[in-house]
Amino acid sequence: MIRSRMLAAPLAIITLALSLAACGSESSAPEDSSGGGSSDAGWTPITVEHALGTTTIEEQPERVATVDYANQEVPLALGIVPVGMSKMTWGDDDGDGIQPWVEDKLEELDAETPVLFDETDGYDFEAVAATEPDLILAGYSGMTEEDYATLSEIAPVVAYPDAPWATPWRESIKINATALGKEEEGEQLVADLEQTIADAVAEHPDLEGANGMFMTHVDPTDLSEINFYSAADTRTKFFEDLGMAIAPSIVEASGDGGDFAGSISTERADELSDVDVVVTYGGQELIDALNGDPVLSQLPAVKNDAIVNLDGAKPIGTAANPTALSLPYLIEDYVALLADAVAGSAGK
Template structure:
């Protein structure tokens, strides 16, 4: 059923309990909310790729949709009333990733309502949680998704491109919407300090170039896909002291997409890549090494490949989020260091 049709199927009583998204004149930067929690709320206006959202009153019930947006409020001590169930990297099938479970335990909180997004956003489930704000700063919302969610509560969407919001910007946008901008900046500073300290313990990584190879079909290596510099996994490389290869930077400049596909016959374009990170098992690496074209890539030839489990938390955490960074940092850097040693 189309999203709008599903939403209109909600009862009138349910709709009356949720707030409507309010809009005001655009502002160049998010503003307001400085006195959150003091009873002196200042309306917050946030511009994003899908519109302008104003949060008129202090949100008490926070819902999040799409990947990892619940981690910002949790990191700031706020338990959402509802959030998307994990559909990738969930090690025990409960819909909650391990670093989120740890934070909920730390806060002494029960698991929020989990939205099943297997077939897209469950608008009825979101409305049933009666949110005051819906966070989706890191997401793939369409304009239709946004418009439908905005009938439920004010929505904070991504600033520029779908699935292209860096972890710092996710924290800034969501913390601003919650009236906790200063706390958001403190969270960013704490994570940066933690990252820098860990990176300093792995000096061999510094300056190595890396690409993230993805969606590799071991039965057909005629094409390979990779994440562009617009993807958060690739952005994270720079936090870890790695460099963006010129080949990836050039390809990324031609698109706003987070991934691209190239023919294996163009594999020599990646001769400037020192380290390859990818998802898969040992069979994937063996297949790359046996392929007459891809085996000529320097990173494959030297064995400088970080092979992350595609169905587990470690692979999932390569996509940095406010809570996963601390959870994965040391393990990820150790794998990258081992690959750098081979380069």
């Protein structure tokens, strides 16, 4: 996922937004279910180290805001409704900015929809400030140091642990849960999701050992380069959770830089001959272009029609990048698609 980030908003704007929000907040603050929980006299300050610094949460969060993709799902899974969260445009099938598994969880918690932050052109700092958060979660994100500094003027911020857009689902859950003072609950959530994965994979033993590649951002009208999510990306790493392997050619082409995406010249396409299954967001247009290219059409995965196309306009589009609530919602369908691709590859 690649997003542009607008320049940090002036502190004066944020201060104004906070001041305006405070004017009417004393008598209209949300109930506990709308942010975190009532104060706990036994709260022990929590310090979280992440790639952009060290954040200490001195008091139990009561108004939690989340930014970027899917961070809202961790507090929700743990029974906490954020006061504000990112508006989702990926995998949202009805255009309301909320993915179906989040809608289900909000209904289960009998909660109103939080404020939705439109991050199309970067973080909406004023909107975040207006929700008066006392904690901002971004364990899976791509924020810059400037973004982090600006958001930190609003409330303590927990950013990604290592690199932008490279936090695997387990670590995303753990770092966000830890910041909420729910480290043990986060560990249990991870264990439950691991069992959900194991149950789904057990139905498709043919996935074991199949080499996967995630092809992305490819222009069907210019196939001179093949772009892919690297071995460091969460979508590629998820292959290993499913008993598959990241194709050795992708590991080699990814290098040691830790970037979440890479590319390879089509002139070197034969290096991808070890790829059994290609996953892509490219749609039928890309599949037709691959089949029509004299070089790429000879790749085993293309020749065998072992391509899984994920439609980003539908919930299944998010399946390759699992999150706290989406994983149980989508895992069976995603594994079935991969298994069909592997079967096609093996049968030809």
